[in-house]
Structure formats: structure tokens, C-alpha cells
Amino acid sequence: MSYKIYEINEALIDFVPQEIKDLQSKATWGNPKRGVMDLPYAKELLEEHSLCAGCPESMAFRYILASLPNPEDTIIINSTGCTSLVFPHIALHTVHSLFGNQNAVASGIKRVLEWRFPDKVKDVVVLAGDGATVDIGLDCTLQSFFRQEKITTICFDNEVYANTGGQESGLTVKGHVFKMAPKGKQWEKVPMWQLAIDSGCHYVARLTVSSPKRVESVIKKAIYVAREIGPTYVHLYTPCILEIGLNSDDALEEMRARDKERFNFFEYASSQAEEVINRKKEEGLL
Amino acid sequence: MQTTKEQSVIYNRAGQRVVSPDYLLFEAPKEKHFMTGSEAVKEAVKRASVDASVSYPITPQSEAAHLIGELWVEGYVGVYFRGESEFGVMSEVAGCAMAGARTITTTSGPGTLRAFENFPMWAGTRIPVQLVLMARGVNAPLTIQPDNLEVAFLLDTGCMIWYAETAQDLFDMILAGFVVAEKPDVHVPLITAVDGFFVSHTREAVYLPPDDIALPPYDPYRAPLPVIDAEVPPGRFLRDPFVMKSNYISYATHASWQWEVRSAIERSRPYAKHYLRGLVEEFGDPEADIVFVACGTASAQSKEAVRLLEDEGVKAKVIKLKTIRPFPVEELRNSVKNAKYIFVPEFNVIGWLEREVRRYLYGHSRAEVIGSPRVAGGMTMPPEVIAKEVLKLTGKEVKHVI
Numbered sequence: 001m002s003y004k005i006y007e008i009n010e011a012l013i014d015f016v017p018q019e020i021k022d023l024q025s026k027a028t029w030g031n032p033k034r035g036v037m038d039l040p041y042a043k044e045l046l047e048e049h050s051l052c053a054g055c056p057e058s059m060a061f062r063y064i065l066a067s068l069p070n071p072e073d074t075i076i077i078n079s080t081g082c083t084s085l086v087f088p089h090i091a092l093h094t095v096h097s098l099f100g101n102q103n104a105v106a107s108g109i110k111r112v113l114e115w116r117f118p119d120k121v122k123d124v125v126v127l128a129g130d131g132a133t134v135d136i137g138l139d140c141t142l143q144s145f146f147r148q149e150k151i152t153t154i155c156f157d158n159e160v161y162a163n164t165g166g167q168e169s170g171l172t173v174k175g176h177v178f179k180m181a182p183k184g185k186q187w188e189k190v191p192m193w194q195l196a197i198d199s200g201c202h203y204v205a206r207l208t209v210s211s212p213k214r215v216e217s218v219i220k221k222a223i224y225v226a227r228e229i230g231p232t233y234v235h236l237y238t239p240c241i242l243e244i245g246l247n248s249d250d251a252l253e254e255m256r257a258r259d260k261e262r263f264n265f266f267e268y269a270s271s272q273a274e275e276v277i278n279r280k281k282e283e284g285l286l
Numbered sequence: 287m288q289t290t291k292e293q294s295v296i297y298n299r300a301g302q303r304v305v306s307p308d309y310l311l312f313e314a315p316k317e318k319h320f321m322t323g324s325e326a327v328k329e330a331v332k333r334a335s336v337d338a339s340v341s342y343p344i345t346p347q348s349e350a351a352h353l354i355g356e357l358w359v360e361g362y363v364g365v366y367f368r369g370e371s372e373f374g375v376m377s378e379v380a381g382c383a384m385a386g387a388r389t390i391t392t393t394s395g396p397g398t399l400r401a402f403e404n405f406p407m408w409a410g411t412r413i414p415v416q417l418v419l420m421a422r423g424v425n426a427p428l429t430i431q432p433d434n435l436e437v438a439f440l441l442d443t444g445c446m447i448w449y450a451e452t453a454q455d456l457f458d459m460i461l462a463g464f465v466v467a468e469k470p471d472v473h474v475p476l477i478t479a480v481d482g483f484f485v486s487h488t489r490e491a492v493y494l495p496p497d498d499i500a501l502p503p504y505d506p507y508r509a510p511l512p513v514i515d516a517e518v519p520p521g522r523f524l525r526d527p528f529v530m531k532s533n534y535i536s537y538a539t540h541a542s543w544q545w546e547v548r549s550a551i552e553r554s555r556p557y558a559k560h561y562l563r564g565l566v567e568e569f570g571d572p573e574a575d576i577v578f579v580a581c582g583t584a585s586a587q588s589k590e591a592v593r594l595l596e597d598e599g600v601k602a603k604v605i606k607l608k609t610i611r612p613f614p615v616e617e618l619r620n621s622v623k624n625a626k627y628i629f630v631p632e633f634n635v636i637g638w639l640e641r642e643v644r645r646y647l648y649g650h651s652r653a654e655v656i657g658s659p660r661v662a663g664g665m666t667m668p669p670e671v672i673a674k675e676v677l678k679l680t681g682k683e684v685k686h687v688i
Contacts, residue, residue, distance in 0.1 A: 006521035073516045077381075093516050095384060097411070098403055101377035104369065108381020111365045112338055113515060116386060122516065140377065143370035 003029065003072060006091065019046050023091040032069040032285055035220075036212040039066050050085040054248030056238040056255060057082060057156055060209040064127070064154065065090060067216040069223055069285065074123040075113070077106040079132035082163045082240075083156055100137030102126045103144035106151045114150070123223055126153040130171035131161045134192050138170075145199035148230040152222045155192065155233070158240040166243040173262070178243070193266060196233035202273040203232040206266040208255035214265065217286065224280050225273040232273075237263040298335045300362045302500035307465040311458060311561060314495035323485035326453040326492050327392070327418055328353035330460035331363065333495065335503040337387035338365035340378040345430045346482035347392040347420040354390070372397040376404035376417075383413035386506030386513040388464060391415070394482055395422030395429075398436045408475040409444025409547045412511045414467035414504075415475045417445070418460065420482040421582075421633075423663055431664020432483045434582065437610070438638035444547040445475040446554055447611040448562070449581035454492045455608075456480050462561035464501060470508050472554040474547060479610075481633060484583040551612050558609055565614035568621060570603030575626040576676060577653070578604040579618065579643050583667075584631045590669035595676060597686050602676065607639075615646045625653040627680055631672055635662040 008016050008024055026043040028034040034042075044065035051058045061083075068074050076092050078084045080099035087094040097105045103126055110124040133141050133155040141153060160178055161167040168181035170190040177184045193206040203225040205218040215236070222232040239254050241247070246254055259265070269277060280286045296304040305314065310333060321329070327350040331339070339358070341351035358366035365382060369375035372393050382389045393401060398419060408415055419440075423433035440447060448463060450456040459478050467476040480486065506513040512520060559565055569585075570592040578588035585606035592602045605621045607614055622628055628651070630640040640657035647655065659675045661667045677684045 005516070005519040007519075072521075075514055075516060091521075093514055093521060095381075095514055097377060097380060098407055101373065101380075101404070104374040104377035105381035105384070108338070108340065108378040108383075109385040109514060110381075111367070112382045112385035112387040115337070115364045116515065117517075139370055140374050143374060147367065 006072065019043070019048070027091065028066070029072045034066065034069070035216045036063050036066050039212070042066060044090060045086070046089040049089040051082060052242055052248070054241055054251050056209055056241070056251045057086070057158070060156060060215065060236055060238050061086060061090065063209060063212045063215040064219050065092070067219040068123070068125070069220055070121055070123050073121060074125060075109055077102045077109065077124065077126045079128035079137065081129040081132055083127060083129055085163070100132050101140055102128045102132060102137060103149070103151070103153060104140040107144050107147065107149045110149060110151050121227060123227060124151045125223065126151060128155065130155060130157045130159065131169045134170045134190050142195065142199045145196060145201050145231045145233070148200060150226050150230055152226040152232045152234065154219075155235050156238045157235055158238050158243070159189070160240050160243050162240040162243055189262070193233065193235045197268050201231045201233045202229045202270040204235070204268040206235040206263060208237040208259050208263045210252060210255040210259055218267070220280070220286055221269070221277050224285070225269070225276050228276050229270070229272045298500050298503050299364065300335070300500070302333070302335070302498055304335070304502050305499045307461070307501060307561065310495055310499060310501060311461060314499060316493035316495055319492050319494055320489055321453060321492050322349070322487055322489050323420075323453040323456050323480060324349035324353060324487070326457040327460065328357060329492070329494055329497070330457045331390060332357055332497055333500045334390075334461055334464055335388060335500045336363045336390055337504065338379070338382035338389045339363055340367060340369045340375045340382065340391055342369050342372050342375045342393070342397065344372070344394050344397040346422055346486045347394040347397070347418070350392045350418060350420065350486065354392075372401035373404065376401040376408070379415050380404060380408055380411065380413060383415045384411065384514045386515050388468070388504035389415045390418065390460070392418040392420065394420045395424050395436055398440070399424055402439070405440060405443035405445055405475070410543065412473050412509070412547070412550070413475060414464070414473050416460065416463050416467060417475065417477045418456070419477050419479045420486045421479055422482040429663060432481050433633055433662050433664060434479070434481060435634040435636065435662070437479055438634065438636060440477055441611065441638065444544070444551070445477045445611065446551050446609070447477045447479060448558075448609050449607060450478060450480040450485065451582055451585050451606060453485055453490050456485060457492055457494070459562070461501060462558075464504070465561055466554050466557040468504055469554070469557055470510055472550050472557065473510050474550045479582065481583045555612050558612070562608050564617070565607070565609045565612070566617040566621065567606040567608065568603060569606065571601040572603060573624055574601040574603040575624050576600065576602040576629070576680065577622050577625040577627070578602065578629050578631060579607065579639070580604060580631050581607045581610060581639060582633070584633055587667045587669050587672060588631055591672035591676070594669055594673040598673070598677065598682070598684070600677070600682060610642070613642060613646055618643070618646060619650045622647065622651050622653055625651060627676070628653045628655045629672075629676060630655065630657050631667060632657070632660050633662065633667065635660065
């Protein structure tokens with residue numbers, strides 16, 4: 001591609017808000033060594049994004065977008081929910097299709113791009129919430145793993161349907177009371193990271209977004225492995241502070257607390273994935 | 287002169303010579319073959335420079351989907367795989383099309399319903415995907431028999447709907463369909479419907495152009511919405527910008543977006559007229575006051591009924607509708623000017639085509655519209671039944687028809 005496709009039309013530049021111009025002027029593209037350390041100087045997400053003040057999803061967005069090794073040739077497929085509202089506020093090609101079909105749409109896009117551009121690297125990344133990934137979209141998610149689609153799937157797990165007003169999801173912890181589970185959830189949180197391994201993912205990680213550098217490392221590994229080997233899955237805890245009754249400045253403490261229990265850092269790599277990761281380390285890209 | 291001509295020859299990825307749609311459909315020499323509707327799908331896809339297809343098994347469309355897979359093995363189709371369900375398949379197909387592929391898939395009955403959420407999404411995202419719909423009954427009770435109830439559900443999805451009567455129609459419509467659907471001022475999905483089993487599984491004569499020529503490949507860069515390949519501006523682009531904010535600009539945007547999809551279908555009329563040689567086909571006595579309005583195999587059976595009625599001394603004609611969306615409004619109104627009775631024979635219980643005919647003739651015809659005969663659940667519609675129904679309802683004596 002040409003970076004030019006992301007440039008704002010000169011004729012319109014006077015009418016474009018400064019923060020959108022910043023997405024272009026402060027971009028760190030064209031350098032696979034980019035990462036979260038660029039964030040103080042770079043811009044990945046508009047200030048006036050649609051997430052709540054202090055929402056960990058906005059942190060996750062910034063860390064992920066700063067870490068993509070190939071943003072200018074990355075297509076993000078999203079799904080319905082809090083995350084989907086953010087996509088107009090970032091600087092990448094994104095697709096919103098239906099609630100739950102994100103891995104199916106991504107499969108079609110990835111296969112056609114590989115066929116149309118066999119000599120180019122085009123990364124396809126799915127970014128969706130827990131309802132989209134594990135409930136309504138579980139079939140499409142797992143089937144894309146079975147088929148060994150070369151895509152990276154990132155799940156923003158806030159353990160609740162947040163955008164629709166706080167209903168129980170498959171990733172809600174047993175016993176937690178939410179709407180539609182007025183007596184508390186009756187069954188265990190779905191161990192999606194384990195399902196991903198069993199379904200054929202070559203790299204799987206589970207973590208909170210309390211550590212930006214760890215998010216960067218995980219995202220880069222997941223994308224490099226997906227590019228060469230097959231499906232990868234990253235499970236991020238991005239708590240909904242609104243629905244669990246926390247203040248805007250409580251999110252980091254909440255994630256640090258979970259780092260010590262159900263979201264303690266977990267990483268899996270197949271032997272093929274290990275080989276890619278070690279090679280990328282030698283190349284200085286990880 | 288000769289050299290110049292040779293230099294301008296273009297080949298597609300499969301190595302077939304690219305010819306104009308007009309040449310492929312109308313001018314190329316044709317050879318007579320004997321084949322099923324499913325095989326006609328294969329022959330059409332083979333000549334259509336198709337980039338991608340995703341499949342899923344369901345009777346009666348499975349064979350057509352298998353045969354597209356064979357074309358993939360032979361190098362005529364770029365991307366092909368089996369999806370997890372029709373919902374998944376129609377989403378995968380959407381992804382293929384958004385990434386710039388000419389894409390085709392097939393389904394039937396319950397599969398259509400499983401996939402349903404995708405069809406308005408296809409239309410809204412303005413992808414010229416083609417769905418070959420081999421109509422079959424829907425559950426419950428379970429049936430695998432021919433019945434086109436599902437087409438009623440699809441009428442207002444924002445997809446174009448064409449209806450093939452024969453395997454030849456199906457072959458021609460698949461090729462013409464890509465050409466029309468991909469026009470930049472149209473660029474909406476096309477559902478090419480055909481009656482399952484009656485067409486998919488029966489053999490008939492089909493005239494085919496040579497298989498070393500094919501349609502010009504799809505050029506995604508002429509699409510009205512940017513292709514998602516990170517190669518063309520605008521970047522920083524959300525495909526499809528949902529407008530769920532609560533303000534009047536977003537309401538108006540959503541309304542006008544939907545309206546534009548319907549307008550795009552309207553803009554397909556002149557192209558469809560050209561490539562289908564008219565949106566309707568008339569058969570029988572042009573002056574007859576008994577008129578059948580039908581689509582698919584119901585029109586084939588009606589044509590036979592016209593012959594039987596002729597033996598009875600009764601003049602009748604058939605208006606076969608080749609397109610349902612866009613609906614051939616003017617063509618229908620003109621062709622029923624002399625009509626006293628309009629019969630709408632159908633293969634479903636609800637009579638969706640009768641509703642359509644009534645809707646578009648309201649205030650434009652004094653003829654009595656009769657939603658009959660109507661069969662469903664796999665029943666056949668013998669021409670004798672149609673002829674008898676006409677004789678009975680128009681108060682005529684039954685002489686010869688058994």
C-alpha cells in the first residue's frame with residue numbers, strides 16, 4: 001500500500017479537527033519496532049472516543065494500536081458492543097458487520113487478501129467483546145480456529161454485556177449478579193483461552209491490560225504467529241468499571257488485583273509458534 | 287490489424303480469454319448440452335471469472351456447491367472452502383466480497399433462514415455477492431421438497447432477486463447477474479432463485495458458449511464503497527459506518543442509506559433489461575384475456591397449460607417474470623391491458639407472488655386476480671390442474687382435459 005491512502009485530503013484539511021489531523025501527523029507507522037513506548041508522543045485513539053472515562057478498553061485500544069507491527073496493512077474486524085463504537089475514532093481500516101460473525105468475515109477477508117496479494121503481508125485482526133466472541137459468536141470463533149485461519153482474535157473480556165446495560169455473559173464469573181442473572185450466575189466462567197488451545201490456536205495469552213509492555217509483547221507475538229502459522233488468541237481483561245461499581249480511577253487497581261488471581265498471566269505457544277517467536281526475537285522485533 | 291487485435295487479448299487468472307458480456311451471452315457460438323441445473327451452475331461459474339465461493343451442505347443445492355469446489359481444484363475459482371453453517375458462510379462470503387472478490391454461494395430453504403441476518407447486511411454494505419437460491423420448503427415439519435416460500439422472506443432484504451425457469455435461464459442469469467450487480471451505480475447483492483429439484487436435479491438441453499472464454503474479472507476499485515484491502519483511499523475507514531447515535535443526522539443517514547439500496551435496485555432495470563432481454567417473457571396469444579403471471583417452473587407449467595387450453599378453444603398467455611426485485615411493474619401493467627382474469631400459480635402456501643401482482647396492479651387493471659392454483663410442500667403442479675382450474679373459475683366447460 002501507500003501511506004498516502006491514510007492521508008487527509010488537502011482540500012479538506014482546514015475542516016478536519018486537530019485530533020484527527022494528529023492521527024496522521026503523530027502516526028508511528030512504517031516501523032515494526034513501534035510500540036507502547038511511543039504512546040506519549042503518538043496518537044492512536046481520538047480523545048473524544050465513545051468509551052467511559054477511565055474505561056480499560058481505551059487503554060487496551062491504545063496499547064494494541066501502538067503495537068501492531070504493520071498498521072498500514074492491518075484490517076481490524078470488530079463486532080457489536082462498546083468496542084464497536086470506538087472504531088470510528090482510530091486510524092485503521094475496520095469492518096463492522098453483524099454481532100457475532102466477526103471471525104467469519106475475517107476468514108473471508110484474510111483468504112481473499114492472501115489470494116489477491118500473495119507477495120504482500122496483510123494482517124487481519126479480530127477485536128470483539130466477550131459476548132461477541134464467546135456467546136453469540138462462539139461457533140464462528142471456534143470454527144475459524146479449527147480451519148486454521150491465519151487471523152489474530154483479541155477478546156476484550158469485561159465479564160458482562162456492558163453496552164446493552166449489564167447482562168450476564170458466558171464470561172461472567174459464577175455467582176456474580178447481573179441483569180438476566182438476578183440470582184447470580186449459575187455456572188462457571190467459560191475458559192475461553194483453554195478452548196482456543198484445544199481448538200487449534202498456535203499462540204494463546206490471557207492477561208489484564210495493567211502492563212502496557214506485556215500487552216505489546218503479546219499482541220506482536222500473536223500477529224507474527226498468525227501471519228505465518230495459523231490462528232492466535234489473546235484474552236484481555238478490560239473490566240467494566242461502570243457495571244462493577246468502580247470509579248474512573250479504580251480500573252488499574254482492579255486489574256492489578258485480578259493479575260494475582262483469575263487473570264494471572266498465562267501464555268501458550270505451539271512448537272511452530274515458538275520457532276516464529278524465537279526468530280522474531282533474534283530479528284529484534286520482539 | 288491482426289497484430290493489434292492479438293495484442294489486446296486479455297486472459298483471466300484461469301487462463302481463459304476475457305470477452306465482453308455481450309459476446310459471451312449473445313454472440314459466441316453455442317453448443318447444445320444435456321445437463322442438470324446444478325451442472326449449469328458449474329458451467330456458468332466456470333465462465334464467470336469467479337474469485338471466491340464458500341459452501342455448506344443442504345439439499346438440494348449441495349451438488350452445485352460441490353461442482354464449484356471442483357472448479358476451484360481446476361483453477362477456475364480463487365478461494366473455496368466449506369463454512370460452518372449458512373450464517374457463517376454468508377458472513378465469510380461478505381468478507382470475501384469486501385476484500386474485493388467476485389463471490390458466489392448457494393443455499394436452500396432452512397439454510398436461507400439460518401443465514402438470514404446476513405442478507406440485509408450484504409445489501410447495506412453494498413457488495414455484489416451472488417446467491418444461487420435453490421428453493422426448498424422450510425421447517426417445520428421437516429421437508430426437503432421443492433417449495434418457494436423462502437423467497438417471500440427475501441423480498442425486502444435489499445437484494446435483487448431474479449427467478450430462473452430452466453437450467454438455461456439459470457446459466458444465463460448467473461453470468462448476466464454478475465455484470466448487472468457489479469455496475470457501480472447498482473452494486474447490490476443478487477439472489478438468483480430457481481426451484482429446487484425441478485431445475486437443480488432434472489436434465490434438460492442447455493446451450494453453452496465455449497469454456498475457454500469468460501467474463502471480464504471484477505474490478506473492486508470501481509465499487510461505490512472502498513474495498514477493504516488497504517490499497518486504496520480512504521484509509522482510516524469504517525466499513526460500514528453505523529449511525530446509532532441518537533440524533534437526527536444519524537436517523538436521516540440511516541434512512542437515506544436504506545433508501546439508496548432500494549434506489550440501486552431500481553437503477554439495475556436498464557442493465558437487467560439488456561442482459562436478460564427484457565424483465566418479462568410473454569408466451570401465448572398476446573390478445574388473450576386469460577393471463578398467467580408466474581415465475582420459475584410455475585411459468586413452465588403455465589405454458590403447458592396454455593397449450594391445453596388452446597385445445598379447449600380458450601385463449602391464454604403467460605407473463606413470466608424474470609426479475610422480482612426490481613419488480614417489472616410497467617411490463618406487467620402493459621401486458622395485462624386486455625386481461626379479464628389473471629391467474630397466479632405458485633409453489634407456496636401464502637401466495638407471495640399474488641400479493642406482489644395485486645400490489646402493482648392496484649388501480650391499473652380491472653382484471654380479477656386469482657391466486658390459483660397453489661401447491662406446496664413438494665406437490666407438483668401438472669398443467670392439467672392449471673387448465674382445469676382456469677376452466678372452472680372462468681365458468682367454461684371442460685372438454686378434453688383429463
